[in-house]
Amino acid sequence: MMGTSCNAESGSLGTASTCFSSSYASTESDISIDLSSEQLNSEQISIQLPLNFQADKTLPKRVNKKLTKKSCLVEEISDDEKSRYVAMDCEMVGVGYGGRRNALARVSIVDWYGKIVFDTYVKVNEPITDLRTFVSGIRLSDVDESSSAMEYEECRTTVWSYLSSKIIVGHGLKNDLQVLNLHHPWYNIRDTAKYEPFMKKGEYKRDYMLLPRKLKDLAMQHLDKRIQEQDRSHCPIEDALAAFDLYKLARTKWEKVVEYKIMKTNNIKEQQKYLIQ
16 A cells, blocks of 8 residues: 655745655445535526536445445546546634634645645634644644735635636535635535545444545545554645545546436426426
């Protein structure tokens, strides 16, 4: 098994970073339909799908086993299709009483090929009460007023320019988008923390709720890749790459699930319009 290393200099746009991604190895997929109020309240959804995409009105059954390239039928897609995707990960520090509130400290975005599109530290303009350095890797000198870090609003605007027309891949993207104060359409989000085949059952036999798994555990199980190793802080570039690799492995069935959800959402919207009339 190969590990993944991440070395970063400086803390501004275009941070020089090197990440070495290891080989694949990972699981069959499936998913249930859970239409949120956001989905139902949105307008008719129209998205661009690959030319060779075949809509499937049925969902695959749950298969609790390791994903592999063979089992997932990893497909070749065009460069234009690949350009529609980016992966993002954020590091945060704690502010407020006990450091319980999150403040953005670093953002990293990579493209399909693993190239760093954007990587910057972000100035935190209120007192930091918990740097969370053991996890985030953030030091005070990275994000204080004297640093070369980017201002929050400038960072937010720049990040949105990269994300607005893209499908975003990541792990726990709800937290990342929340700290950036950005909204993104649900059908353009691929969150490995929320994809059912990557989730785990509750602690008790009668607990049918699915819970997110740690990215480091998913990377080890499905990619044979070590990330977030003990006594080493997280690297957002490394985490974004791992989430991207997981998505690529499950992409074929994952996209069928998204298409199915979109179809169901649009059908419900049409039924609602009919009932109103």
